[in-house]
Amino acid sequence: MVHKCEAIPFPEGTDYNKLAFELPGTRKLGQTAVWPELITPENQPIQNLQDVFNSGMLHGANNRCLGWRKLISKNPVKFAPTYSWLTFNEVDQRRRYIGSAITQWFQDGKLVKGDQGYEAVGIWSINRPEWQLVDLACQAYAKVSVSLYDTLGPDSVEYIVNHATLSVIFCAPEKVPELLRLAHRLPALRKIVSFDNLGDQAKPLLRAWGKDRGVEVLELEEVEALGKAHNLPLIPVTPNTIATICYTSGTTGNPKGALLTHGGLAVSIWANLHGMLHHPDGPLLSYLPLAHIYARFAELLSIAMGGPIGYFSGDNLRLLEDAQILKPVYFPSVPRVLNKVYAGASAALANGGIKAYLLSKAIDAKQQRLFATGSRVHPLWDGLVFRKIRSLLGGHVGMISSGSAPISGEVLTFLKVAFSAEVVEGYGMTENCGTCLRGAPPDHFGVGTCGPPQPCNEVKLIDVPEMGYTSQDKPYPRGELCTRGWNNTLGYYKDPENTKKTIDSEGWLHTGDVASIDSAGRVAIIDRVKNIMKLSQGEYVALEKVENIYSTVPLLQTTFVYGDSLRDHLVGVVVPDPIAITDLAARLGLGKKDPTDRNALDGLITLPQIKKEILDNMNAVARERGLKGFETVKLVHITNEPFTPENGTLTPTFKIKRKETALKFKKELDALYAESAKLAPPPKL
Numbered sequence: 001m002v003h004k005c006e007a008i009p010f011p012e013g014t015d016y017n018k019l020a021f022e023l024p025g026t027r028k029l030g031q032t033a034v035w036p037e038l039i040t041p042e043n044q045p046i047q048n049l050q051d052v053f054n055s056g057m058l059h060g061a062n063n064r065c066l067g068w069r070k071l072i073s074k075n076p077v078k079f080a081p082t083y084s085w086l087t088f089n090e091v092d093q094r095r096r097y098i099g100s101a102i103t104q105w106f107q108d109g110k111l112v113k114g115d116q117g118y119e120a121v122g123i124w125s126i127n128r129p130e131w132q133l134v135d136l137a138c139q140a141y142a143k144v145s146v147s148l149y150d151t152l153g154p155d156s157v158e159y160i161v162n163h164a165t166l167s168v169i170f171c172a173p174e175k176v177p178e179l180l181r182l183a184h185r186l187p188a189l190r191k192i193v194s195f196d197n198l199g200d201q202a203k204p205l206l207r208a209w210g211k212d213r214g215v216e217v218l219e220l221e222e223v224e225a226l227g228k229a230h231n232l233p234l235i236p237v238t239p240n241t242i243a244t245i246c247y248t249s250g251t252t253g254n255p256k257g258a259l260l261t262h263g264g265l266a267v268s269i270w271a272n273l274h275g276m277l278h279h280p281d282g283p284l285l286s287y288l289p290l291a292h293i294y295a296r297f298a299e300l301l302s303i304a305m306g307g308p309i310g311y312f313s314g315d316n317l318r319l320l321e322d323a324q325i326l327k328p329v330y331f332p333s334v335p336r337v338l339n340k341v342y343a344g345a346s347a348a349l350a351n352g353g354i355k356a357y358l359l360s361k362a363i364d365a366k367q368q369r370l371f372a373t374g375s376r377v378h379p380l381w382d383g384l385v386f387r388k389i390r391s392l393l394g395g396h397v398g399m400i401s402s403g404s405a406p407i408s409g410e411v412l413t414f415l416k417v418a419f420s421a422e423v424v425e426g427y428g429m430t431e432n433c434g435t436c437l438r439g440a441p442p443d444h445f446g447v448g449t450c451g452p453p454q455p456c457n458e459v460k461l462i463d464v465p466e467m468g469y470t471s472q473d474k475p476y477p478r479g480e481l482c483t484r485g486w487n488n489t490l491g492y493y494k495d496p497e498n499t500k501k502t503i504d505s506e507g508w509l510h511t512g513d514v515a516s517i518d519s520a521g522r523v524a525i526i527d528r529v530k531n532i533m534k535l536s537q538g539e540y541v542a543l544e545k546v547e548n549i550y551s552t553v554p555l556l557q558t559t560f561v562y563g564d565s566l567r568d569h570l571v572g573v574v575v576p577d578p579i580a581i582t583d584l585a586a587r588l589g590l591g592k593k594d595p596t597d598r599n600a601l602d603g604l605i606t607l608p609q610i611k612k613e614i615l616d617n618m619n620a621v622a623r624e625r626g627l628k629g630f631e632t633v634k635l636v637h638i639t640n641e642p643f644t645p646e647n648g649t650l651t652p653t654f655k656i657k658r659k660e661t662a663l664k665f666k667k668e669l670d671a672l673y674a675e676s677a678k679l680a681p682p683p684k685l
Helices: 049-059 088-107 129-140 154-163 175-185 202-212 220-229 262-273 293-304 316-326 335-350 353-373 381-391 409-419 496-502 543-550 578-587 598-604 608-624 658-664 666-679
Strands: 064-068 071-074 077-079 084-087 120-124 144-148 168-171 191-194 216-219 242-247 257-261 284-286 309-311 330-333 399-402 422-427 457-462 478-485 509-517 523-528 532-534 540-542 556-563 570-576 633-638
Touching (some): 049 262, 129 242, 144 154, 168 175, 175 202, 191 220, 202 216, 216 220, 242 262, 262 293, 284 293, 284 330, 293 309, 293 330, 335 578, 353 381, 353 409, 381 409, 399 409, 478 523, 523 543, 540 543, 543 570, 578 608
Parallel strands (some): 120 168, 191 216, 330 399, 570 633
Antiparallel strands (some): 064 084, 071 077, 457 478, 509 523, 556 570
């Protein structure tokens, strides 16, 4: 029986001071008790991802499903002022055509199966409707989708394509020549399918090049025509059927391919319906990379509830324009984006004047109302002050989720009052289908935590003695977060060594994140087991934790914290926010500068006044957030070169690549340590 997925509110009278409970008799030496799972694939109505799409169809087969802005002109680049849409019915038809063609190819031996018998299909593109169409086709026909981050370099592409045995890759047209250049090192590759038409001039050249490399180059419309002519029935799947091999973004070493099942993803979606206050009858704005589990999961959740998905135009500089046209109701996001919104408000407050006074009054009034009554709206301040902030994202946002990295409680509370929206922080990872913890929206006192465990998970904490975290800590136990449940990965594809390191003999997934659990059952991520280093005096420092704290400095766009184990202190590299830094210059009487003028910005960051203000602001935040002296950055190198995946400093999910970034700025970091040595007081005799 097909089930229609809808939000499942908390029962009336829910005690938000007791959101989770310990399982009696599960305490062991060196760990907390277990907080148990409540649902499994056996007692939930959606068993696999085919059920998820069928649920969306039940909400309305003729409702909007996938939307995009048509490209009107390439030179200059111009997009339509409205979104075009495929209905659920149209998506259903097209996924069947694509899936039928792929199935026919495997049956005819034109494509190669993987080492473990998987029929794998690659997807390499930015977010767009065709990305989702191919993934839905794989789900419908029991194929294993393998997504590649749009920003991957040739070495990572070669590794994943060969590791997953990809014999067909669906991709954006600009990726076709990149794949053909690599084809001699991709022995399994048989077909490349471009999402767009390749053009009368390029098509014959690319096909001839492909023929020379033993690879057939096709266009998506040709694949759909083949599938239409050989339309096959859907292939049944079970909860244990592998749905995707999701490769981690890889801050160090080769990416690891997590095996995620239909049942694991389905139970995660069902778990996330519990406690939702919001129904996405309006669109989700898709811009976070679909190759990452967070964005992928958010879209599956929207599909399950019959919600439309509108794709951004492919350029982050047009993201606000897309939002104002789409008017999304659901906005999945990350701290990197949300901190900028908060930093803009903080900069406005720092500028003073009547606007700053009104903004301060409005924030205070709405926060008091929020904590006193639970209401996120205000009859005066919403129209007078916050209307412009809401209009940045189209004016209709009702749900904002934050994931992928910790975010401060101050930022989340500000977003709740500024957007009058449900704002929740969640926690998940590729290895547990993006689902482990999520804030309970009515629990406004849980801001700053990731909320209680999701009902599909068991969680516990184990001691990390070298960092001083134990299950006996007061007021709350602390330790490495471990999770177990049907949504956990089966392991890493063809990688038993890393699987054994991550999943123990009892099935517990060791996340590498340090957490605390309060008396209500809320879990806060407070540190990271990985990326810790020891300073020369023996103190351990979690570099990511320190970076997350400095990320709230309004003047800064990016912060990289570095420690040398032969030194007793930290240094760093920071990228200022162009608007914030030019506003600061004006306040300091250094003249009005254009934030888009790189030469002007490069001049500003050399000025002693600017350097002092940046370090003073960082020190102020460090004191407010309780950083110890050895965790505080002493000196920083300031650069206007942004951290990006393209220059090797960020992963595709915008996490800092520590080794590569340290090498890139080695000269500058060495100079900072040399400078700090001169400033150090002479040793006592």
